[in-house]
Amino acid sequence: xxxxxxxxxxxxxxxxxxxxxxxxxxxxxxxxxxxxxxxxxxxxxxxxxxxxxxxxxxxxxxxxxxxxxxxxxxxxxxxxxxxxxxxxxxxxxxxxxxxxxxxxxxxxxxxxxxxxxxxxxxxxxxxxxxxxxxxxxxxxxxxxxxxxxxxxxxxxxxxxxxxxxxxxxxxxxxxxxxxxxxxxxxxxxxxxxxxxxxxxxxxxxxxxxxxxxxxxxxxxxxxxxxxxxxxxxxxxxxxxxxxxxxxxxxxxxxxxxxxxxxxxxxxxxxxxxxxxxxxxxxxxxxxxxxxxxxxxxxxxxxxxxxxxxxxxxxxxxxxxxxxxxxxxxxxxxxxxxxxxxxxxxxxxxxxxxxxxxxxxxxxxxxxxxxxxxxxxxxxxx
Numbered sequence: 001x002x003x004x005x006x007x008x009x010x011x012x013x014x015x016x017x018x019x020x021x022x023x024x025x026x027x028x029x030x031x032x033x034x035x036x037x038x039x040x041x042x043x044x045x046x047x048x049x050x051x052x053x054x055x056x057x058x059x060x061x062x063x064x065x066x067x068x069x070x071x072x073x074x075x076x077x078x079x080x081x082x083x084x085x086x087x088x089x090x091x092x093x094x095x096x097x098x099x100x101x102x103x104x105x106x107x108x109x110x111x112x113x114x115x116x117x118x119x120x121x122x123x124x125x126x127x128x129x130x131x132x133x134x135x136x137x138x139x140x141x142x143x144x145x146x147x148x149x150x151x152x153x154x155x156x157x158x159x160x161x162x163x164x165x166x167x168x169x170x171x172x173x174x175x176x177x178x179x180x181x182x183x184x185x186x187x188x189x190x191x192x193x194x195x196x197x198x199x200x201x202x203x204x205x206x207x208x209x210x211x212x213x214x215x216x217x218x219x220x221x222x223x224x225x226x227x228x229x230x231x232x233x234x235x236x237x238x239x240x241x242x243x244x245x246x247x248x249x250x251x252x253x254x255x256x257x258x259x260x261x262x263x264x265x266x267x268x269x270x271x272x273x274x275x276x277x278x279x280x281x282x283x284x285x286x287x288x289x290x291x292x293x294x295x296x297x298x299x300x301x302x303x304x305x306x307x308x309x310x311x312x313x314x315x316x317x318x319x320x321x322x323x324x325x326x327x328x329x330x331x332x333x334x335x336x337x338x339x340x341x342x343x344x345x346x347x348x349x350x351x352x353x354x355x356x357x358x359x360x361x362x363x364x365x366x367x368x369x370x371x372x373x374x375x376x377x378x379x380x381x
Contacts, residue, residue: 007031010205011032013207014042015041015155017209021376022162023373024377025205034167034168052366053087053366055073057109057143064341065342071371073367077089086149088147089144089146095252097252118145121142127140127142132250135306170189173197174189210324212358212359226329232325233281235277236299237275237319238299239274241314245307250306252305289322291317342365344358345357
C-alpha cells in the first residue's frame with residue numbers, strides 16, 4: 001500500500017461491525033479502506049464477544065436495537081450457513097423463579113410480539129425441565145431462534161468477503177486526525193513505526209467501537225453536547241468447571257431498564273459453559289481486562305436461584321469484556337440507568353457530509369452487524 005491514497009470510503013475499525021460495513025460497501029462497488037490500529041481484525045470488544053445470536057425480544061419497540069436485531073437474527077443465520085461459519089441453534093430459555101418474574105416474562109412476550117420476534121413462546125415448566133433438567137423455574141419463555149456463532153470465524157468470513165470485493169486493510173494504523181478536505185475527508189494515521197501518512201475519501205464510517213466517541217471528537221463534534229460520550233462497562237465471566245449442568249442458553253428475567261440481562265448461562269460450541277456477564281462500570285478510559293474474582297460469590301448466588309446442583313467450586317474466573325454505554329448528554333451512565341439505543345448518525349446536518357458515526361454499539365451488535373452495515377450503506381448511498 002502506498003503511503004497516501006484515496007478511496008470511496010474509509011471505515012475506521014475492524015471489529016465485527018467495521019468488517020460487516022467493509023464487506024457490504026465493497027459489495028456495492030465502492031472502493032473501501034478499513035483502518036485498524038491493532039495488528040489484525042477483531043482485537044477489541046469483538047474478540048471478547050460471547051457469540052450469542054439474539055432474537056430481539058428485549059429491546060423497546062421501534063428502536064434500532066429492536067429493529068436491527070430482529071432482522072439481524074434472520075440474516076445472521078443465513079450468513080453463517082452460507083459461509084460455513086461454525087454455529088449452533090441451541091435455543092434459549094428465559095426463566096422466572098417468582099411471581100414478579102413471571103409477570104415480567106408475560107411483558108417480555110408482549111414486547112417480542114410487537115417487535116416481530118419469530119417463534120418465541122411461553123412454555124410449561126415441564127417442557128423447560130425436559131430441555132434442561134437442572135433448571136429451576138415457575139415459568140419460562142423458549143426462543144428456538146437464539147443460538148451461538150464462532151465470533152472469530154464470523155469476522156474471518158467478513159474480512160474475506162470484503163477482500164473479495166476489493167477492500168483494502170491498513171492494520172497497525174492509529175487514527176490521529178480527521179478533517180474536512182475539499183468535498184471529502186483527510187484521515188491522518190500513525191503506523192507501528194511512528195510514521196505518519198494520510199488517506200483521503202469522500203465518505204468515512206466511524207466503527208471504532210470503544211474509541212468511537214474519540215473519533216467523532218476528531219471530526220470536531222462536541223461528544224458531550226451530542227450525547228456521544230461512551231462510558232466503559234466491564235462484564236466479568238466465570239466458567240463452569242463441571243460440564244453437563246446445561247446444554248443451552250439460560251437467562252433470568254432481564255434487569256430493570258435493560259441495564260443488564262442478568263447473570264446468565266452462555267454455552268460454547270465445544271459444550272463448555274460460563275456465567276456472565278455482569279455489569280461493572282469503569283472509571284475513566286482504562287481498559288482493565290482482569291476478572292474481579294471477588295464477584296464469584298454474587299455470580300454463584302444469582303445463578304443458584306435457577307440452576308439446581310450448582311456448587312461454589314464449579315465456578316472459576318474466565319474472562320471479561322468491555323462494552324460502551326451511552327448516557328444522556330452531559331450525564332455519565334450509572335448502573336440501573338436504561339441503556340440508550342444505538343446511534344447510527346449521518347452527520348451532514350452538523351455540516352459534516354459523508355461522515356457516519358456508530359456509537360453505543362453493544363449487545364446486540366454482533367447479531368445486528370449485517371443490518372447495521374446495510375443501514376450505513378443506505379445512508380452513504
